[in-house]
Amino acid sequence: MKATVTEKNKSKSAPSILSHDMHVVGKIFSTGDIQIEGRLDGDLRSHAVTIGEKAVVSGEVAGDTVTVFGQVKGTIRARQVYLCATSKVTGDVFNEALAIETGAQLNGAVNREKEPLKNAAIKIVSDEDGTVASKT
Numbered sequence: 001m002k003a004t005v006t007e008k009n010k011s012k013s014a015p016s017i018l019s020h021d022m023h024v025v026g027k028i029f030s031t032g033d034i035q036i037e038g039r040l041d042g043d044l045r046s047h048a049v050t051i052g053e054k055a056v057v058s059g060e061v062a063g064d065t066v067t068v069f070g071q072v073k074g075t076i077r078a079r080q081v082y083l084c085a086t087s088k089v090t091g092d093v094f095n096e097a098l099a100i101e102t103g104a105q106l107n108g109a110v111n112r113e114k115e116p117l118k119n120a121a122i123k124i125v126s127d128e129d130g131t132v133a134s135k136t
Contacts, residue, residue: 016046020054029122034063036070045122049078053086062120068104077116094119 015033018024022038030046037052042059049063055070066078068087081095085103092108094116100106 015048015050018055020052027122031124043074043121045120045124051087060121062117062122064117077120079116 013032015035017035018038020037025041027042028044033048034046035050036055040057045062048065049061051057051068051070053069058073060075061072062077065080066076067082069084071088074091077094079096081093081098083100083104085101088105090107094111094113
């Protein structure tokens, strides 16, 4: 079946951005992509997560793909984790694949797992009608 333009747009929307002047306290869940440029005190789960160079996240970060340029103080759980040269991670990393650039700082254990998201703080549940929601 050929996807319509509307269906294609639904599947690839713009990322949600927490800008540099925002400080959020609480949990964030999205089925799309999230880019953090500010500060988050709490857990985060999304399809793809990007932690900006000046961003600070204190809590668990979970997603299919997690890219870190800034600071994470907590656990990272993802299928693919990219720790860029400017990143500073204090906490354990659970992953299927991990890439670490020269200059990245990681203080914690690295654990390779087949299903790194199964023990995430924010779980994904699907209703009978296909609606996706979070469960904490």
